[in-house]
Amino acid sequence: MNPPADLMRRLIAIDPIFAQARQIVTDAGQFNDIYIIDDTWVIRVPRTPAAAVTLRHEVQMLRALQGRLPLMVPDPVYVCETPGQEYMGYHLLPGVALLPEVLDAVPDVAGYDRIAAQIAAFLRALHALKPADLGLDLPLRDTPQEWADLYAQFQDKLYPFMRPDARAQVTRTFEHYLADARLHAWQPSMRHGDLGGSNILYDPESQRITGIIDFANTGYGDPALDVAALSTMGDDLLARIYQGYPAMATMMERARFYRSTYALQQALYALRDGNEDDFADGIAEYV
Numbered sequence: 001m002n003p004p005a006d007l008m009r010r011l012i013a014i015d016p017i018f019a020q021a022r023q024i025v026t027d028a029g030q031f032n033d034i035y036i037i038d039d040t041w042v043i044r045v046p047r048t049p050a051a052a053v054t055l056r057h058e059v060q061m062l063r064a065l066q067g068r069l070p071l072m073v074p075d076p077v078y079v080c081e082t083p084g085q086e087y088m089g090y091h092l093l094p095g096v097a098l099l100p101e102v103l104d105a106v107p108d109v110a111g112y113d114r115i116a117a118q119i120a121a122f123l124r125a126l127h128a129l130k131p132a133d134l135g136l137d138l139p140l141r142d143t144p145q146e147w148a149d150l151y152a153q154f155q156d157k158l159y160p161f162m163r164p165d166a167r168a169q170v171t172r173t174f175e176h177y178l179a180d181a182r183l184h185a186w187q188p189s190m191r192h193g194d195l196g197g198s199n200i201l202y203d204p205e206s207q208r209i210t211g212i213i214d215f216a217n218t219g220y221g222d223p224a225l226d227v228a229a230l231s232t233m234g235d236d237l238l239a240r241i242y243q244g245y246p247a248m249a250t251m252m253e254r255a256r257f258y259r260s261t262y263a264l265q266q267a268l269y270a271l272r273d274g275n276e277d278d279f280a281d282g283i284a285e286y287v
Contacts (some may be wrong), residue, residue: 007045007087014078030269030278031216036092042074048273050088054216058200059088061218064134070121071187071212095210102202111207112240118209119200119230120244127223127247129190139220143183147177152262157271158283166286170264177257186222186254193217195229203284224251228258 011018025036031051045054076087105278131138199214
């Protein structure tokens with residue numbers, strides 16, 4: 001599948017280099033269509049109005065974060081925010097996603113430690129930032145009210161699909177979290193919001209992290225959200241990251257709660273967007 005003709009016309013009008021494209025590789029992200037042009041450019045096109053709003057937010061975050069982090073992040077070169085025609089384009093960052101099979105192929109402990117140290121340095125730098133440092137006025141995210149609202153959506157939209165015991169378990173988990181004031185006494189910071197292996201780029205030759213992508217959910221909130229995402233990559237790596245970022249110790253209980261909501265969040269947003277495959281995958285363990 002090639003990019004829509006109207007998108008290519010707009011890109012060519014901005015930069016004639018796109019008229020000379022020899023290879024276009026397509027992919028489908030969770031919320032965007034992705035086109036990789038000549039292994040040089042990434043063009044992301046939102047599939048829904050909700051994804052378009054998120055893309056505009058991501059552009060704002062990426063522009064504000066340029067030069068402030070120890071790892072490369074996308075730099076939006078081409079941006080269109082016209083309603084119904086939104087897209088973002090940036091230079092392709094080197095590396096492959098740090099998926100389980102890639103992480104398993106790291107040849108030695110030194111390689112693991114190098115990866116962990118880079119991730120820890122990224123977390124320290126990002127979590128040290130406040131919106132004022134970036135010249136931004138951002139709302140506070142990850143509040144108890146935000147999680148209460150998400151809980152209500154789970155009950156309204158997803159509980160009808162779920163087994164009674166699965167509903168009861170989710171209810172217990174949320175009621176405990178929402179009632180425990182101790183879990184809400186965190187200091188807000190900038191956080192990535194989706195720092196799993198699919199958004200961490202790695203060069204197997206140098207055995208180094210080369211960049212971080214997907215800042216769609218980046219904002220001012222609980223840094224434990226990033227620890228939750230990293231925890232999906234395994235306890236061994238997380239323990240090594242902790243050595244370079246011991247402040248994680250205060251985040252672990254919240255991180256476990258956040259991680260417990262991932263599959264249901266996937267199901268909820270897939271249901272909203274009419275994505276049957278992602279919905280089935282997200283809700284599978286609850287039906």
